[in-house]
Amino acid sequence: MDAIMLQEKLVERLLCPRVRTARQKEKQYVGFATLPNQVHRKSVKKGFDFTLMVAGESGMGKSTLVNSLFLTDLYKDRKLLNAEERINQTVEIIKHTVDIEEKGVKLKLTIVDTPGFGDAVNNNQCWKPITDYIDQQFEQYFRDESGLNRKNIQDNRVHCCLYFIPPFGHGLRPVDVEFMRALHEKVNVVPLIAKADCLTPNEIKKLKDRIREEIERFGIKVYQFPECDSDEDEEFKQMDKELKECTPFAVIGSNTVVEARGQRVRGRLYPWGIVEVENQSHCDFVKLRNMLIRSHMHDLKDVTCDVHYENYRAQCIQEMTRCVCVCVHARAKLAQDNRMESPIPILPLSTPDAETEKLIKMKDEELKRMQEMLNKMQQQMHEKDQ
Amino acid sequence: MCRHSLLVSTVFDLALVTRARAGVDVQRHATQEKSVRPLSLSGHVGFDGLPHQLVNKSTCQGFCFNILCIGETGIGKSTLMNTLFNTNFESCESSHFEPKVKLSAKTYDLQEGNVRLKLTIVNTVGFGDQMNKQQSYQHIVDYIDTQFESYLQEELKIKRSLHNYHDSRIHACLYFIAPSGHSLKSLDLVTMKKLDSKVNIIPVIAKADTISKSELQKFKLKIMSELVSNGVQIYQFPTDDETVSSINSAMNGILPFAVVGSTEEVKIGNKMVKARQYPWGVVQVENESHCDFVKLREMLIGVNMEDLREQTHTQHYELYRRCKLEEMGFKDTDPESKPVSLQETYEFKRQEFQGELQRREEEMRQSFVQRVKEKEMELKEKERELQSRFEQLKRLHQEEKGKLEEKRQSLEDEVNVFSNKKAAAELLQGQTFNSSNSNLKKDKDRKNSGFM
Numbered sequence: 001m002d003a004i005m006l007q008e009k010l011v012e013r014l015l016c017p018r019v020r021t022a023r024q025k026e027k028q029y030v031g032f033a034t035l036p037n038q039v040h041r042k043s044v045k046k047g048f049d050f051t052l053m054v055a056g057e058s059g060m061g062k063s064t065l066v067n068s069l070f071l072t073d074l075y076k077d078r079k080l081l082n083a084e085e086r087i088n089q090t091v092e093i094i095k096h097t098v099d100i101e102e103k104g105v106k107l108k109l110t111i112v113d114t115p116g117f118g119d120a121v122n123n124n125q126c127w128k129p130i131t132d133y134i135d136q137q138f139e140q141y142f143r144d145e146s147g148l149n150r151k152n153i154q155d156n157r158v159h160c161c162l163y164f165i166p167p168f169g170h171g172l173r174p175v176d177v178e179f180m181r182a183l184h185e186k187v188n189v190v191p192l193i194a195k196a197d198c199l200t201p202n203e204i205k206k207l208k209d210r211i212r213e214e215i216e217r218f219g220i221k222v223y224q225f226p227e228c229d230s231d232e233d234e235e236f237k238q239m240d241k242e243l244k245e246c247t248p249f250a251v252i253g254s255n256t257v258v259e260a261r262g263q264r265v266r267g268r269l270y271p272w273g274i275v276e277v278e279n280q281s282h283c284d285f286v287k288l289r290n291m292l293i294r295s296h297m298h299d300l301k302d303v304t305c306d307v308h309y310e311n312y313r314a315q316c317i318q319e320m321t322r323c324v325c326v327c328v329h330a331r332a333k334l335a336q337d338n339r340m341e342s343p344i345p346i347l348p349l350s351t352p353d354a355e356t357e358k359l360i361k362m363k364d365e366e367l368k369r370m371q372e373m374l375n376k377m378q379q380q381m382h383e384k385d386q
Numbered sequence: 387m388c389r390h391s392l393l394v395s396t397v398f399d400l401a402l403v404t405r406a407r408a409g410v411d412v413q414r415h416a417t418q419e420k421s422v423r424p425l426s427l428s429g430h431v432g433f434d435g436l437p438h439q440l441v442n443k444s445t446c447q448g449f450c451f452n453i454l455c456i457g458e459t460g461i462g463k464s465t466l467m468n469t470l471f472n473t474n475f476e477s478c479e480s481s482h483f484e485p486k487v488k489l490s491a492k493t494y495d496l497q498e499g500n501v502r503l504k505l506t507i508v509n510t511v512g513f514g515d516q517m518n519k520q521q522s523y524q525h526i527v528d529y530i531d532t533q534f535e536s537y538l539q540e541e542l543k544i545k546r547s548l549h550n551y552h553d554s555r556i557h558a559c560l561y562f563i564a565p566s567g568h569s570l571k572s573l574d575l576v577t578m579k580k581l582d583s584k585v586n587i588i589p590v591i592a593k594a595d596t597i598s599k600s601e602l603q604k605f606k607l608k609i610m611s612e613l614v615s616n617g618v619q620i621y622q623f624p625t626d627d628e629t630v631s632s633i634n635s636a637m638n639g640i641l642p643f644a645v646v647g648s649t650e651e652v653k654i655g656n657k658m659v660k661a662r663q664y665p666w667g668v669v670q671v672e673n674e675s676h677c678d679f680v681k682l683r684e685m686l687i688g689v690n691m692e693d694l695r696e697q698t699h700t701q702h703y704e705l706y707r708r709c710k711l712e713e714m715g716f717k718d719t720d721p722e723s724k725p726v727s728l729q730e731t732y733e734f735k736r737q738e739f740q741g742e743l744q745r746r747e748e749e750m751r752q753s754f755v756q757r758v759k760e761k762e763m764e765l766k767e768k769e770r771e772l773q774s775r776f777e778q779l780k781r782l783h784q785e786e787k788g789k790l791e792e793k794r795q796s797l798e799d800e801v802n803v804f805s806n807k808k809a810a811a812e813l814l815q816g817q818t819f820n821s822s823n824s825n826l827k828k829d830k831d832r833k834n835s836g837f838m
Contacts, residue, residue, distance in 0.1 A: 057566075058566065058568060059564070059566020059567055059568045059569075060566070061567075080568055080569070082569060082612055083569050083570035083571060083572050083574065083575040083612050083616075084572070084575060084612070084615075084616055086571075086572040087572040087575070087576060089572075119571070119572060120572060121518075121519045121520050121572050121573055121576055122517070122518040122519065122520050123517050123518065123519075124517050124518050166564070168458065168460055168461050168462075168564055168565075168592070168593055169458065169459055169460035169461075169482055170459060170460045170479055170480075170481070170482060171482060172482065173459075173482045173515050174482065174483060174515060174516065174517055175517055178517070195565075195596050197595075197596050197664070197666075198565070198593045198595060198596035200662055200663055200664055201664075201665065268598050269598055269599075270595070270598055270599075270666075270667065270669075271599065271675050271676055272595075272664075272666075272667035272668055272669050272670070272676055273664065273666035273667020273668075274666060274667075275664075275666050276666070279665075279666075281665050282665055282666055
């Protein structure tokens with residue numbers, strides 16, 4: 001073996017001296033290894049934005065969890081409705097926007113709150129305001145993107161929706177299933193088990209298995225963590241696997257700081273013990289925070305842009321081209337019959353609603369009928385001529 | 387002397403009664419007490435054992451108690467029942483996808499000491515799971531009314547056996563409130579309002595180990611204030627009996643009870659207690675500083691069970707009965723405000739009913755006759771129409787026939803003319819032939835003569 005290798009090297013040296021110099025040149029430094037740093041610098045300068053939606057019945061601890069996640073108090077002086085006022089309540093959409101900064105990195109955080117969801121006695125279609133809001137944001141972005149001046153586009157699209165499942169039941173309820181199904185193709189849905197301090201570890205495991213099984217059974221496409229690359233280190237892969245097996249996260253939130261084991265931590269004080277929000281053996285809050293903020297925030301934004309928004313955009317354009325096609329088709333037929341030329345109109349940039357669609361279909365059928373009659377008459381004339 | 391006073395008192399009484407009838411306001415109380423005077427005994431008679439006799443009799447008979455548990459699926463109704471009565475009432479988990487609210491009732495025979503209890507537990511299935519919960523309370527109200535109705539039917543029977551009757555009326559309703567920490571849900575308010583006049587409602591906060599002490603105080607206050615401001619009458623523990631009034635009034639202030647249920651046991655110290663084991667501590671069900679379970683058990687079973695039954699019978703059932711009978715048209719007094727007995731009302735009702743029946747019969751007969759007439763008219767019309775059409779057709783037929791005759795006639799004429807012409811033509815032809823022949827002959831003769 002060695003003799004052959006030696007021979008090869010000899011041949012190389014004799015035949016291709018230039019190759020040797022090129023390889024020598026490769027060892028010199030080019031400089032694009034600093035690209036990640038450049039990206040980092042630019043992004044810090046630009047700042048980040050993130051829109052988070054929280055949805056669930058009232059009393060599930062949504063506000064408390066948001067406060068615990070971002071370590072601020074976003075809900076000062078909030079007015080809660082009485083039971084009587086909530087009998088016929090409709091869902092509102094309330095946005096809170098805050099600018100927070102950490103180590104020079106600026107984040108413009110928008111929390112979209114949905115008070116009134118699931119609170120009325122009749123909850124049919126109670127998620128409609130929410131889906132309308134998400135579609136509106138997509139439409140706004142679509143318009144901005146297709147406009148002429150694109151310098152200052154504000155991205156208000158919802159990047160993630162945290163859905164709070166009550167822990168008091170045996171699994172998902174009809175309103176949970178319907179809501180997630182209405183939203184899973186518009187936004188990244190992350191289901192959470194709220195108020196997890198009412199469940200023992202066994203009960204949590206049973207409930208998680210139940211919910212995972214029901215999510216699959218009902219075909220709900222919740223947000224999936226991206227697969228990690230095969231060349232990542234084992235520790236990361238292990239963490240990733242654990243994360244995936246832990247969904248849906250069972251979370252506890254707290255607005256108060258208590259003294260536990262000599263430290264001041266966020267927690268809830270009970271006569272029988274203290275629940276620590278950031279204790280991994282008490283709840284999955286830390287996992288949620290890591291996932292949402294520390295590792296997967298950008299992936300959530302990417303999936304929103306690449307998958308949900310693109311779906312919306314494709315649908316929108318298809319609707320428009322269908323309208324244009326039908327119009328073109330109709331006008332072409334008329335042109336054939338009447339030998340008239342007419343320009344194809346440019347339709348406005350909006351999705352047609354059900355009424356105009358119906359009208360278009362009707363006109364289409366009328367035209368088909370006229371065409372058939374014409375054909376028949378032509379045939380008759382033809383026969384007569386013969 | 388004795389008889390004289392007796393006579394006086396009787397006369398006095400009569401006078402009073404007549405005066406009352408005349409409408410004069412008289413204080414009968416004092417006079418009644420005067421006519422029934424308290425007597426003091428000079429020895430031990432023995433009727434102080436009457437309550438014992440009653441107790442013995444009821445213990446032999448056994449007691450009956452019916453509880454209705456209303457709450458969302460999975461809120462802990464079955465677990466709490468198991469914990470309260472220290473047994474395992476077999477029940478399976480229900481699903482969240484029931485299309486309507488149903489009620490499932492199960493009866494159990496329990497025994498403690500020498501007291502037998504026939505316990506019926508009614509659970510709601512699928513409560514709070516539907517998208518549209520506007521009709522959720524209806525099934526519960528219907529169930530309660532059905533139990534009242536069957537008791538009423540039994541009471542109104544001619545041959546009845548009330549002491550053997552298994553009383554299925556709901557004596558207590560435990561309403562399980564979800565521990566959201568804010569306030570009641572809209573469904574809770576609507577349901578409790580519909581039920582407060584039909585059953586004794588005892589609200590409890592379920593799964594209370596998720597609310598901390600400070601939040602619990604606020605939550606309880608909020609719930610009670612919402613109930614009061616919406617006029618919901620929940621069951622108040624009775625405070626008229628001195629032996630239990632103090633404890634009952636204290637408990638009235640702690641409502642709604644925040645309970646935790648568990649059938650699992652955990653070792654605390656050297657005892658096994660019912661508890662829930664968490665990573666951060668152990669919630670003991672029977673520890674009064676952890677939850678109000680012990681208070682609930684005492685109040686519901688230990689102290690006030692009999693009062694709950696009494697209230698159901700004297701208050702809720704009577705209200706139902708009165709409404710039902712008034713609906714049927716029975717009243718205690720007729721329009722002239724004279725007391726009227728049930729029998730008279732019955733007779734009156736029956737006559738009314740008969741009259742109504744006759745009237746209906748008349749009406750039906752009339753409408754039947756009317757319909758027959760109408761049909762007859764219709765048929766006559768049709769007949770006339772047919773007749774006129776027939777005539778018309780006949781006329782047409784005649785006309786056509788006439789025309790055809792004409793044509794035939796004209797054709798015949800033509801044929802005749804033609805045959806005449808033909809005959810004439812033939813004759814002419816014959817003549818010309820002859821004449822031509824003779825002409826030829828003449829010509830020939832001339833020719834011949836010419837020659838000669």
